[in-house]
Structure formats: structure tokens, C-alpha cells
Amino acid sequence: MADIAVLNNKFEESGKLNTDIDLSVEKINVPVVHQVVKATLANRRQGNANTKNRSAVRGGGIKPFKQKGTGRARQGSIRSPLMIGGGTAFGPTTRDYSQKVNKKMMNVAIQSILADKLQAGKLTVVDSIESTGKTKEMHLLLEGKGLLPALVVTESKDSLALRAVKNLQWGKGLAVEGFSVYEAVKFENLVIEKKALENLLNKLV
Secondary structure (H helix, E strand, C coil): CEEEEEECCCCCEEEEEEECCCCCHHHCCHHHHHHHHHHHHHHCCCCCCCCCCCCCCCCCCCCCCCCCCCCCCCCCCCCCCCCCCCCCCCCCCCCCCCCCCCHHHHHHHHHHHHHHHHHCCCEEEECCCCCCCCHHHHHHHHHHCCCCCEEEEECCCCCHHHHHHCCCCCEEEEEHHHCCHHHHHHCCEEEEEHHHHHHHHHHCC
8 A cells, every 4th residue: 555646737746646556665576677677678689690600601512722732721611711701600690689578577577666766755746747848848847856867657658748858868758558667767767647657556456
């Protein structure tokens, strides 16, 4: 059970959000958060680096020169890594770096990060984040409240607040449907709309 302060669009306290989800210190599971962050970073890797080994290089069907009498080291194929234009030994090949994160683990990580931000006083819940879409205004608002660096999470992906945060040097905006544990760890403050937080908490039930 947790009571979370809710601010109005002027960032003044206007009420409380009551939730049955336990956001106490005991619910902060650092190893799970670490694993989810690692999986997120791994899933961003393309894995496109690729080199040709000796079996993929064209040619090499004939012995390049006779075994003895040339004064050179013996060679059996021009595709050897020892030869110019030959294959690459132990080079990178195309691979998939993605790691699977099951739903239960992701929920534990989300609960942990919300609990951590709440206990550290870095969770700011706002009824709605009103914005004209201008970065300068959003920067002045967040900086004036001491909320930078910040991850701003809105209910809708069409929110003007996301447009305003887009060019912030020390900020990033996400819709709740694309909430990222990695981004929440990366930024010190979490500024989130009330309905967006309720959507996240409903996933944990």
C-alpha cells in the first residue's frame, strides 16, 4: 500500500494517489533490474558485422605454387588466411544478440524502479503535463522545479510534452506504452502523468 503525491499542471500538490502495489524499499530487486537493462542494451545491437572465412572466399581450387624449391613457405590454397586476399581467421559473423525477458521479470523490474524512484523522492506524478510543444518552455519548467535530468512519461504518444522534451539535452520523453526500465534507470528523475502511472500499476496487479 502506497500513497503517492499528485501535482497539478502548475506542479503544486493537489491530491494523493492510493495504490495497493507495494512500493517499499523491500520491493527493490536490483539483480532483476540489472538483467532487464542488459537485455534492453543487447536487443539494440544489430549484430551485422560479418567477414568471410576461407570457405567463403572465391577461388583456391589449385595449389598456388609447388611444394618445394621456391624458397617460400608451403601453401595449399590462396584462400588461406596467410595469403593476401584470403579468408579472415576468427572474424565476426552475423549473429543475434537479443535476450528474452518474460512478463513476470519485466513486471518485477518496473515495480522495482518505481519503488526506487519513490523512496528516493525522484518520482513526480502530475495530473497532466501541459505543453505548447516548445523545448525552451519545457526546459524552464523542469529546471525551475529541479527535475533535470528527467524521463517524462505521458499517457498518449501524441502529447505535445513529448515533442517539447525531444530536444532536451538532459531529458527524454516516452509514452507509457513504450516505458523503458533502462531509460528510467538512466535518468535521475521520473516525471509521469497520473493516468500513465495508473496504467503501469495496473500491469503489476
